[in-house]
Amino acid sequence: xxxxxxxxxxxxxxxxxxxxxxxxxxAAFLPVRSEELTICLVCLDGTGTxxxxxxxxxxxxxxxxxxxxxxxxxxxAANAPLRLVSxxxxxxxxxxxxxxxxxxxxxxxxxxxSSVELAWRSAEELRVRDPYTPNALQVFCDGxxxxxxxxxxxxxxxxxxxAEKARRRLEKQLDAPLDxxxxxxxxxxxxxxxxxxxxxxYGFSPTQYQLRRRIDRARRLLTTTSKPIADLAxxxxxxxxxxxxxxxxxxxxxxxxxxxxxxxxxxxxxx
Numbered sequence: 001x002x003x004x005x006x007x008x009x010x011x012x013x014x015x016x017x018x019x020x021x022x023x024x025x026x027a028a029f030l031p032v033r034s035e036e037l038t039i040c041l042v043c044l045d046g047t048g049t050x051x052x053x054x055x056x057x058x059x060x061x062x063x064x065x066x067x068x069x070x071x072x073x074x075x076x077a078a079n080a081p082l083r084l085v086s087x088x089x090x091x092x093x094x095x096x097x098x099x100x101x102x103x104x105x106x107x108x109x110x111x112x113x114s115s116v117e118l119a120w121r122s123a124e125e126l127r128v129r130d131p132y133t134p135n136a137l138q139v140f141c142d143g144x145x146x147x148x149x150x151x152x153x154x155x156x157x158x159x160x161x162x163a164e165k166a167r168r169r170l171e172k173q174l175d176a177p178l179d180x181x182x183x184x185x186x187x188x189x190x191x192x193x194x195x196x197x198x199x200x201x202y203g204f205s206p207t208q209y210q211l212r213r214r215i216d217r218a219r220r221l222l223t224t225t226s227k228p229i230a231d232l233a234x235x236x237x238x239x240x241x242x243x244x245x246x247x248x249x250x251x252x253x254x255x256x257x258x259x260x261x262x263x264x265x266x267x268x269x270x271x
Contacts, residue, residue, distance in 0.1 A: 007020070007021040007022060007023040008021060008126045008127055008129075009126075010126075011126060011133055011134055011137050012134065013093070013134050013135075013137050013138035013141055014134055014135060014138055015092070015093055015096045015138055016089060016090040016091070016092035016093030016094075016095075016096060017087070017088060017089055017090070017093045017137070017138055017141045018037060018086075018088040018089075018090070019085065019086070019087055019088070019122055019126065019137045019140070019141060020085070020086045020088070020126075021083065021084070021085055021086070021123055021126055022041070022075065022082075022083070022084045022085070022086055023081060023082070023083050024046075024048065024075050024076070024077040024081065024082040024083075025077060025081060026077055026078070026079050026080055026081055026253070027077060027078070027079060027252065027253070027254065027259060027262060027263065028076075028077055029074050029075060029076045029077070030074070030075045030077075031072070031073075031074050032072070032073050032074065032075055032086075033071065033072045033073075034067050034068065034069055034070065034071040034072070034088070035069070035070075036069050036070075036090065036091075037069060037088035037089060037090055037093075038066070038067070038068055038069060038088065038089045038093075038094055038104050039066070039067050039071075039086050039087065039088045039089075040064055040065065040066050040067075040086070040087045040088075040104060040144055040148065041063075041064070041065045041067070041084050041085075041086050042063070042064050042084060042085050042086075042087070042112065042115065042116055042119035042144070043059050043060060043061050043062065043063040043064075043082070043083070043084045044061060044083045044084060044085060044116075044119060044120060044123060045061060045080075045081065045082065045083040046059075046060075046061075046077055046078065046080045046081050046082035046083055047059060047060045047077075047078045047080070047082070048075060048076045048077040048078050048082045049075075049076045049212070049213075049216045050065060050073055050074070050075055050076075051073055051074040051075075051076065051216075052071075052073045055167070055168070055171050056171075056213060056216055057109050057202065058202055058203060058204055058209065058212055058213075059075065059082065059084075060203050061116070062111045062112060062116050062203070063109065063110075063111055063203065064109070064110050064111065064112045064115060064116070064148070065107075065108075065109045066103075066104050066106070066107055066108050066109075066148065067107050068106075068107055071107070076216065076219065078251060078252055078253065079251075079252055079253025079254065080253075083123075085119040085122050085123050087119075087122070087140075087141050087144050089104065089141070089145075093141075097142070097145050099149070100142070100145040100146060100149050101145070102149050102152060103145050103146070103147070103148030103149030103150075103151070103152060104145060104148055109201070109202070110151055110201070111200070111201075111203055112147055112148075112151070115143065115144045115147035115148065118140045118143045118144055118147070119140075119144070121140055122137055122140045122141075125137055125140065162187040162188065162189055162194070162197055163187070163194070163197040163198050163200070163201040163202065164201070165186065165187045166183050166184070166186060166187040166194055166197075166198065166206065167198075167201075167202065167209070169183060169186050169187075170183060170206060170209065170210055170213075171213070174210060174213050174214055174217065174236070174237065175214075175235065175236055175237035176237060177237070178206060178207055178210050180194070180195075180206060180207070183206060194206065211247060211251075212251060214236045214237060214238070214247075215247060215248055215251045215252060217236060218232060218236055218244070218248060218256065219252065219259065219263075221235075221236075222256055222259055222260040222263065223260070223263045229241050229244065229245065229256050229257065232244065232256070233245075244256070
């Protein structure tokens with residue numbers, strides 16, 4: 001397994017918060033759970049996916065995912081370590097936020113700016129470990145809640161719902177050729193507008209999203225089945241095995257056969 005930075009121990013804030021760093025080794029995965037907390041995951045480094053029962057989100061620096069108590073998912077790293085910071089609020093912590101709790105009241109995914117800077121500072125603060133660390137992290141946690149609340153106040157929820165509607169349709173037909181006009185029509189917008197919304201919401205165009213989701217599905221099939229590469233290529237909608245292998249290597253850093261072999265040896269870094 002390639003060397004990755006080990007995550008420090010989580011820290012409890014004074015107002016019912018919990019801040020931790022998540023690290024996933026290259027080509028590995030890490031189960032994540034919110035338990036009794038409302039959480040916001042913020043990606044710092046690397047690319048990969050966040051798998052949930054309702055679908056998959058592409059993870060890249062800047063991604064912010066708000067999830068409620070009782071949630072579970074799985075983080076998958078591509079060919080480089082994936083690093084995130086998790087901001088968590090207990091019931092007491094949510095109550096202490098007051099009006100700022102609006103920002104974490106519902107599950108959503110967005111790409112942040114100022115809140116991501118706070119996540120970077122939190123990751124470094126987790127390694128300081130002096131008497132003021134819990135208080136400093138509490139300030140950063142509150143700042144993230146401010147950013148999330150402001151995104152609701154100034155964001156375009158209507159446009160985000162269009163992107164989500166198109167994403168759900170795309171998820172149902174990942175193995176079919178992408179018809180961007182039909183996809184845009186299903187979301188009641190033009191192809192150009194849908195592409196802009198998709199990039200703003202998920203960080204990728206619909207075409208890039210479809211390809212990466214196919215590769216993500218391939219990673220799981222390569223890990224959980226012994227199907228021949230040619231069969232997987234057809235099942236996933238690629239022209240042939242070489243077409244599939246070329247895109248897989250570009251996005252995963254390994255050939256499908258190399259990935260299948262290495263996946264048996266790679267273990268996620270525990271948090």
